[in-house]
Amino acid sequence: MFRVDFRSAHVHYLNNLEEDAMYRRWRNNINEILVPVFPGQPHYIRKNLYHAVYVLDPATSIDIITSFYENTFPMRFGVILYSAQFIKKIEMSGGELHSSALEHDSEIENDKSSLVNRLRTESAESTDEAVEMHHIEGAFVETELSKAKSSPQEILLKLKKEQTFKEMSQESSLSVFKLGVGTLQCCLLMNGLVFDSSEEALINAMSDELPRIQEQVYYGHINSRTDVLDKFLSENGISRYNPQILADGKVKQRFVSLASSILGGDSVLNEINYLHSPETVDDVKAVTHLLAVDVTSKKGIKLLREGIHYLHACAVYQIGGTKGARVGVLFSASQIADLPSLLLTRTFEITAASYSHKKKVLDFLDQLCSFYEHKYILRSTTAAESNQEFVDKVYELAEANELFSKPYKSSLPEASDLKLRERLNKVSRFLYRQLGIPSGVNAIITNGRVTPLGASVFLSDDLHLLESIEFKHRIKHIVEIIEEVNWQDVDPDMLTSKYISDVIMFVSSSMATRDRSTESARFEILNAEYSAVVVNNENSSIHIDAVVDPLSPPGQKLSSLLRVLAKYAHPSMRIVLNPLSSLGDLPLKNYYRYVVPTMDDFSSTDYTVNGPKAFFANMPLSKTLTMNLDVPEPWLVEPVIAIHDLDNIFLENLGDTRTLQAVFELEALVLTGHCAEKDHGPPRGLQLILGTENTPHLVDTIVMANLGYWQMKVHPGVWHLQLAPGRSSELYFFRDGVDDGSQEKSLSKRIAVNDLRGNVVHLEVVKKKGKEHEKLLISSDVDNQSKDKRGHSSWNSKIFEWASSFIGGRDHSKKSDDCLK
Structure with a gap:
């Protein structure tokens, strides 16, 4: 986490929670931040814990802080003003403009915060008009009228003549450019962290910062005399903000x-x-x-x-x-x-x-x-x-x-x-x-x-x-x-600073290309003196740290995996036992074994197969037991051969039989996925069929309303997923990222099931042109009406045929007689 170090004379604070009179009735005990409050309610403490500094161009937006400041929100607000036009000039010149040493007018410097407030008020009152020069001059005169020793008009003329205020604004703009936040238009610096300038972003930034401050207070790193801003910026402050370098997740390195x-x-x-x-x-x-x-x-x-x-x-x-x-x-x-x-x-x-x-x-x-x-x-x-x-x-x-x-x-x-x-x-x-x-x-x-x-x-x-x-x-x-490397086989004349610097460059670049997990844990801080099992192996290049609750289902699985790793990988290992402090019920109600294939499938003495096996010893004889396989979630496994009822096993009824045999079969894999309709909710009731190129319909399913979930039974191979004939294929087609208008080519998708861990397929469908307002599911009333219409039309045709027989007379009857003969 990096914070932009914005501390400078160009930051103008509008309030100070520790000194202003409007906050004197608040308590100043920093430990109250640890007291629970209702969700969304801030802690009202007379301490500058949150510094919300807005970097903004006053010509575009000046009224962002109004509601929070007037409602005595427990936050210190500040602004850094800059000119977007001036920063654009700096960028066009390649950043080669530099500030010069300027002497500031004392009267203007003392009342700068009041001027900022007046500008904010003027901007809020005239939202329909663009801020012009006469608005600025009027706000300045009204602000300085009751405070300045000399006439505000004279100060204003002096500013115009000496260009002092212009040079000060250029200095402030140059500092914003050096901080790297000038390209963000208007942004919020919450204790140095960069956020958007909206009110919602301010609340979210405060919520994100609260647990960090609470942790520092809890461990005694922040007390009543600590300057929170100086502490945070001194520890993690950077002089310039560049999102391309910081790579906060938006830019891939x-x-x-x-x-x-x-x-x-x-x-x-x-x-x-x-x-x-x-x-x-x-x-x-x-x-x-x-x-x-x-x-x-x-x-x-x-x-x-x-x-x-x-x-x-x-x-x-x-x-x-x-x-x-x-x-x-x-x-x-x-x-x-x-x-x-x-x-x-x-x-x-x-x-x-x-x-x-x-x-x-x-x-x-x-x-x-x-x-x-x-x-x-x-x-x-x-x-x-x-x-x-x-x-x-x-x-x-x-x-x-x-x-x-x-x-x-x-x-x-x-x-x-x-x-x-x-x-x-x-x-x-x-x-x-x-x-x-x-x-x-x-x-x-x-x-x-x-x-x-x-x-x-x-x-x-x-x-x-x-x-x-x-x-x-x-x-x-x-x-x-x-x-720490001992360069024994290297010529001492080669061990120059350039040689070692090259080695660091090459090694670090090679290590960086490896995929790195974003999750990490510092197991070295755990105390392993009384509650750890340590297995040392000096020749091993693998070290395993594990924290296990020995009386838990995950602990059962993890201990079995650790035994397998210890047998085949021979790592050094430290297992820290972390049980619950108290138990209200029996923690384990099953017996678990992890089975892996053996190295040799055939014995050396005969032709028997020594395949994978699980051995359970000292089992209770009078308890009702159940035997199941713990398999990956996409597996559909069921017993196909079992002499005994696997759901009701009494070991005391087995007699002298020492082995309980059962044959399980992997019936199929479950292909799961989610289906979404563009700009709408999940297409509930959408019918999908799965098959091969020659046999398109082998299995089928429908899309659920809950997250558009669907599932099918499949085997490893290449499959064709299609929209079922009928209303599903009449209304929809699959969207392949880019809608190029080729609807008929998007009625099916090829899916390769090449992993026993299963696949999760995400589908997106779009309604065809002209079908946007038609519903996929037709109600029963509409369906009955269509059936009544079809029945009514068929009944009318029969009546018409019956009537035509009378109109046709003898010819029709004669034909009928001929047919009967």
Whole structure:
């Protein structure tokens, strides 16, 4: 869980539960948050436990907090104001606007919260009108009239003349941009957690935060003197919010293994020279960022510069250079690269290989990228002049940053266009084939995690965020293991910081490609001194922790599984016994055995079969017993041969018979599923048939009203599920994700039953065109009416025939006589 650290002078709080007079009648005992209340009722405690800070543009929405604030809701409200237009300018310029040191007017600074309140009220009173300049001026004058020492009109003229308030708003907008929440239009920061700005989201955010605060209070981590906001943001605060990096479930992360790409020997990764923060070249780097840069695009050069700023401690960008990561660059080109682009890539290779340890190497590269961007990306120049100008600029910047220009003078003039283009093509093939990154896409590969860059601005702070998240969640544990490795068979000359950093990168990327369960438990905190069974096996690579209630049905099954694992896998094992403290009834009323196939099905002495068997000893003789098989839920198992009544077994009546025999048969598997109608409820009564291609109707079923549930008996194989002839097929057809109008082709579905655990099939049906208002089930009254109509018409036809016989007269009677003869 990550919280956005929004603490700054740009946050303007509207209330303070600990100091404002309107909250003085509330109790200030923090332990009252542990007292149960009615569902939906908050705890009214005079303590700033919940900080609801809205990040909003006052020109679009300012009345979100009204009802909660006026009804003394137990929450501290605040706002961070920004201009959406100004943030759009920052994004268009690539995020290169910076704030300057400004002196704030004291009168305006003291009454800023009152101004925000007045703006909110004005906006609520004139909802039909757009907020204009005269509304702002009127609200300002009315707010300052009773508080300011000088005339509000004079203050307003002073603001217009000095542009102080405009600069302050730009500073606030810039801080919102740096936090990364400017693209969310209007959002809520609940103690740093990002939510939607609606009232429902506010209530849900408070409900989610309540158990976390209660837990901290219960264990004594929060008391009456604790600043809750500072505690939460200090523990889990991040400087910038980026949903693509945080991957909160909405964005799926993609990982690739970098270890497989170096097995061939001639790999692009083996040729990379990395950049480091100053004075950290010889340190082991746990995190490796590989920047896939399109050298012919503006976004690619922007990413390259942000990678340099990420390593460089720079006061202008207000960031500190990272000490635990390194940066490698993979240049490619989405279009034909000109000579300056090729020379830039060659200059980077020379610099990273020869001068990565120099103090000003990052300054040199940043200045060179800035020159290249403004000279060759943003505007076009003549080729002959620009090539020589770029080379001369390299010499000039190298001398200015205390780098010897001799390597550049010996390499750049003689650089071969063909070899440099082959290098770019080789990198492009590697990115596409090994990492799945198409041509022209700028991306970041962090220890195997691939983060493609979209339309949003990517800053050096995002690289810091990516480093901290990946190190905390994945890389930290691998580093701890590698630090303990004894490199006995490795040449000491090879054990450099680069070698170990490469090992960390390759191992962590390979481990990340494995499927990981989202559920985890910390069994090491359990006390195993008096209530655990420990089985040590030093040579085993598998360790099992189990918490078992020994007198429970799940405990019966789990203990049998643990015996099987101990027999065949030989793991080290710790079984923590966790029984109930008190029992009101007999906990177990059955005897359970888990049966698995034996290793040898035939005995070595004769031809008897030693198949799976369950052995029960010391059974009660006078009790009525029942024998059943505990099988997977989709199995339909029934006894086919049984000498005794398996539901009423008396062992004392068996006499000398020591074995109770019964043959069970797996009759079929249960194919289950749910059926839904698009934009409606489940189609109750819909008839489904299942069969093969030659015999379409073998089994059938109908859809239930409860969740559209249906089930059929099947065997393993390939089946065809269809709508039954009649009203089901007349009204409906299956929807295959995309409605392309091919209704007749959607009357059946192919289902493969290839797993003994069963299948759950989700169906969606749509009514045909022109049948949208017809009902599937016809009531009995309508059915009887149709039968009456059919009967009435047949009776009328008989009467008509009888009457026609009289009208036809003799001819008709003669024909009748001839027929009788």
